[in-house]
Amino acid sequence: MKANVKAREAGGEKRPRGRPRSERAKAAILSAARELLAELGPSGVTIEGVAARAGVGKPTIYRWWPDRYAVVMAALMESESPPQAPAHRARSALKSLRVQLRRMAAVFATGTGRAIAAMLAAAEQETEISRAFRNHFVLARREEGRALLREAIAAREIRADIDVDVALDMIYGPLFFRLLLGHAPIDERFMERVLDHALHGLRYG
Amino acid sequence: MKANVKAREAGGEKRPRGRPRSERAKAAILSAARELLAELGPSGVTIEGVAARAGVGKPTIYRWWPDRYAVVMAALMESESPPQAPAHRARSALKSLRVQLRRMAAVFATGTGRAIAAMLAAAEQETEISRAFRNHFVLARREEGRALLREAIAAREIRADIDVDVALDMIYGPLFFRLLLGHAPIDERFMERVLDHALHGLRYG
Amino acid sequence: MKANVKAREAGGEKRPRGRPRSERAKAAILSAARELLAELGPSGVTIEGVAARAGVGKPTIYRWWPDRYAVVMAALMESESPPQAPAHRARSALKSLRVQLRRMAAVFATGTGRAIAAMLAAAEQETEISRAFRNHFVLARREEGRALLREAIAAREIRADIDVDVALDMIYGPLFFRLLLGHAPIDERFMERVLDHALHGLRYG
Amino acid sequence: MKANVKAREAGGEKRPRGRPRSERAKAAILSAARELLAELGPSGVTIEGVAARAGVGKPTIYRWWPDRYAVVMAALMESESPPQAPAHRARSALKSLRVQLRRMAAVFATGTGRAIAAMLAAAEQETEISRAFRNHFVLARREEGRALLREAIAAREIRADIDVDVALDMIYGPLFFRLLLGHAPIDERFMERVLDHALHGLRYG
DNA sequence: GGATAATCGAGACGGTACGTCGCGTCTTCAT
DNA sequence: ATGAAGACGCGACGTACCGTCTCGATTATCC
16 A cells, blocks of 8 residues: 555655545446447446446445436536547548548447437436437537538538528438438438538429 | 127127226226326336326236336327327428427427437337337337438439438437437527538538 | 926926036036146136137126135035045044044145145135135134034033133144144144144143 | 444445345235234235235235245234243242143133144145144244253153153144134133143053 | 116226335544 | 435326126016
8 A cells, every 4th residue: 555655755746535446437327328328229328237237335326416317417418528629631622521421320320329329318407418328429529510601601512591500400300301211221322412412403494 | 799799800800818908997007107207207107107097907007018218208108199190281291390390399399208208218128119109209200200211303303312210310300419418498480490400511512 | 297297296396498517517517626726826817718618608607606715615625525425433522523534634634734724814705616615625623623622521521611602723733834824734643633732732731 | 434344344234236235115014914814814814915014015025935825924023922941930830831732821822823733734835834833833842842851851850761752742742623613612721721631641650 | 578787807996015226415534 | 426226205106896787688577
């Protein structure tokens, strides 16, 4: 234990008073939640199950998250890396958008996709974490898309008189539509075609 | 008794042996479920609550629906009339589509909308009722849309080389995207603009 | 059918009006109850189980017996023949008593014995059938015993100043005591020894 | 903290890890069970009823007792004090036995008596608690009786060649016989007469 | 022979209670 | 002052049977 003491002195961090552990437990909890999510789906992630698998007391979980939804969301957010922020800056804005959409399709085509959709729909009240979750998985990328559309407008690749919010929902909406309804598969090709159709329009032109 | 036999054969209906199910109970159950759904949201619709309010035994509910999701779905399907089949045959196919989209927006803008989205996402397995539900609320109208798009193609109002499935998801997807994410309101104007943007495309043209 | 009519007129009984009760159904019910009793014990004899196994509707059972206890008791009473009325009239009354006790031991040593005890104890209210049941299995034989004791008194085989009721409970009681407590086996030898000890007393004499 | 450790080692008690069980809840459960038993009889003691009256969750009951029979037995065992161990050491063993029998008669003459008999008969399988129950109410006293009979033999008050087990069942059996059959009342006088008849025998002597 | 009527099978009904699962909180001991 | 362990009150789950009722079909008697 001498080493421990020395390390602490060396690090110089100030410990509150008597609490030695915490990050280890947090990691174990999220890890257990991720496993259960993969094995049993969103409804199979119970606090009791997570606590048992993580070797942790239930109150420890509640010390970090307010309820089981928050735990599942946190686990999903940890497990699924977002499409690395600047997302492969391509030559043109539309090209970058195309890359981003392909990446999203790849993520949402997995079982994780349905879990995310379920959590999005299940979030009954507007909480901190549900907002963060929506932002993490969807709205942040939609904002990336907004920036790219603006660039494309500036580059005169797309028209200036469009309603950007409508355009964004038209591009990202189909992904979640298929996720929710399951009437057709989600793949990279699909997202590309969505973008193409959105750009060219359905009319003769 | 020959007449009786003949009538049954003719009608083709097959009377089962025992006491027939009580339509009164069925109506009371769905009615109670609808009320609870409106008052407490999807998660507030418990079998116990429905049974108590409907003045019905729990086993009677389980005799007809496999679980609470099925009851909620059935209640929603009973309460919400779909946009009357042929949906106001307008002069042109696109006009008819526009009318249908406005109607859907009106339905999904209500609290019922979120409930439908929640049920769509919560349905963990592919059951008879979940399929019926998706079909009732969404896919049937998407198929209406498909017919209208085909008409529009025949009438040379839109291009013949489009991928109709992609086009449909691009038109109906944004509605569910907003429903799920809640980042912007759903109203008739929104759906109209979606259709407009889909038709004209984002490019210069 | 002439014979039938004549017999009825002779007997003078009045046929109610409608379809007569099916003796076949009654027999099937008791048979099914007996089987379930043997397989699952008294608590395993449910009305639903009996109805299903007998190929009979539940109301048919309730037309004959008021509740499931009555059915079990009836099944037991049908299955277990009482120790043939006069029970082997031996040379002396005490010898006859000894024979009767041996026979009772044989009956109660089987699984049926515990079932009878359970039904005796479970009968919460004083009904027609529970009285009949107690009488059939126990009290009738106790009355036989009373007659035999009286004979033995007359024959000066036992004392005249005893309390016959006390004596009878002292002879038949031990059987049910072991049945209920299960602390020792029930067999013919045991009942014989009970009778011997009752006759000779525990004192020196 | 050395003292603490030492004390525990000395006492030998082993504190389990978690929150200790609530004695308050245990007492409330048994108390509620006792009340319901008195008001409604053995079949009126339902787990739901006990939980509601005790202000306790059902799972708390199931944590400590395997089923409703065990709860009733525990309640009976708590409520009814056994006839204080050494049971009034009288001058002679037979006198002590007589006192014990009178006390038992007093206990079993009450409504509690029938409840005990019902539980004895209902216990379908041989469990820890059913064994404890039988021992508590009956077999322990039968063993007391055995000791007293042995004393009486040593004191030459009764014969040495008797089968003590048979004699015991002959003395205690009649009590349960009347309890089960209800053909005659149970009172102190009855038990005394049983003992008298057992001692003197039915023969002339 | 046709009407009448009771019983039959089947099985749904409103109920009660079961025993279980998971929730989120609380309490204890050990660190 | 945390952390694991785990009991607590609670609410809902889905199931088993209860005893009753409502059907169409069947089987008898009565007119």
